[in-house]
Amino acid sequence: MGSEDSESSSTEKGESSLDIETHSSADVFETLGSETRIEILEALGNPPGEKMSFTELYKAVEIDDSGNFAYHLNRVLGTFVLKEDEQYLLSHAGEQVVGSVQAGTYQAKATVEPAAFGGTCQLCGGELIFEYTQERVRVYCDECGAGRSFPFPPGCLPDYDIEELPAVSARWYRTHVKRVLDRFCPLCAGEMSGELIHGVNEDSDPPEPSLARFSCITCGKQVHLTGATIATFHPVFEGFLFEHGFDTRCGPHSEVWAALDDTTETTHTRDPLSIEVTFTHDGETVTGFVEEDASLTNVERQW
Template sequence: MNESVEDVGPDEAFALLGNETRVAILRALADTRDGPLSFSALRERVGMRDSGQFNYHLGKLTGVFIDKVEDGYRLRYAGSHVVGAIHAGAYEHAASVGPFTLPDPCPACGGALEFAYENERASVICAACERTSLDGAVPPGVFDGYDRDEYPLVFDRWLRSKARGAVDGFCLSCEGRTTPEVLLDVDARGTDDRMARFGCKRCDEAVYMTIPEALLFDPAVIAFHHDHGVSPTAEPTWRLQWLKDTAVETVSTDPLRLRATGHVEDGTLTVTVDDSLSITDEHRA
């Protein structure tokens, strides 16, 4: 009887992958576009002659990373994630890049912004004032298929997609539910004493953002930008005026209310948010 994913703990599940034949089985199933693979077809693609040994390794994966169906075998969601993680870390050309100068000036001082990538961590930092516009861990596979000059924008879009996922309620690590929280008197970046935290109660992973960053995904803020001819999703974050000079103040602590006032072109948007970062009031000028 095969174990189900519910029967196998994290340590046991990852221990199942400590064999090159099992990883090859997952990759072969991921590469197929013809639906489930039969036992013989899968063994042929993996290139293993010993049917008994192949059946042993296949049995270890089935019910955890692989499903056995009427027509053969197919990847489960967990198996797809394993193969995805392999591909994400397999792009050698982005192992170490930069630093090199971006065409955009620093939004704080006008100095030269520089992009660098090393040890699977990327950053966009001003060479003059050392202000960090972007910083974070990113797998090298994210840059696969792009020219070096495109890396900063790719990194920005990738980080923003992860931030959007956290705001929408999904943990970056385990896909569990994240809940928003406003932190007061936290000088995590040296830019604001109020931060937004999106924490996962299942794995304790958390994503931290400034309040303007968290509000950037709200429909009211998106509409405000579009009404002034700016796409907040198309422009890189270091060009967005909203992130540069939006002022945040605490209106009350019980109940918690924050007021954020930002500008785009000649327009001003003031929003009031509660402790879940939901906008309760907005005003344009």
């Protein structure tokens, strides 16, 4: 981004209706460095989508001087606040700021001490442990150490009992994975590209699962998922699981794998790399292939 205060880019008139104005990030974030401006965003964000007139907004914010108030409102106008027909409302970025404040992203410090919750490791049958620290959930096997770790907003924690957290975090993880599989960056909503980085290593004990990397084209954020995880959250696989009594919204999906009659992940071809994932239960199978670009193809159910 340039050093100017703002820059705009748009195509020739008449060619397209897309008109994007960009501002320097430092300037934009500098405008958040004021109690009054944060109060303006919070007033408009309660509930999000709320439209308020100048007078209503002025009354909602603790400030004595309307001239001073107008100055602060003006500072966030066009970036975090929009004006429509003499009414003010939050922009998408404004909603994100208020959402992050509500999620406790900036203020909350929370930890949940490591504890077993009744889950079993799909690799070795060991006990699964739940832990929350540094704003990340960790679910891992006490015996072999296999597991996963993902960010979870600290502001969510007080809403739930400790015993609920493994299932709550499983639902959160499912949402996170689905967003990535739909190729939206969890941070910036930019497009994500996918790439299988290695196949199943059957020589290691327990076998090391395949791994795919999803990278955001815009911000560079990376998310790593195994081939079996990519398959699990595909609609046909989820339907198969659901019809056999396994709901991926109720607990860690590795528990579902352990409960199935058979879960296999094998390297199907090495060049180009592709991974075959098969779930079998009650005489029925579902199969899919994770390709080089981490997409799942040729998904099929067989009785």
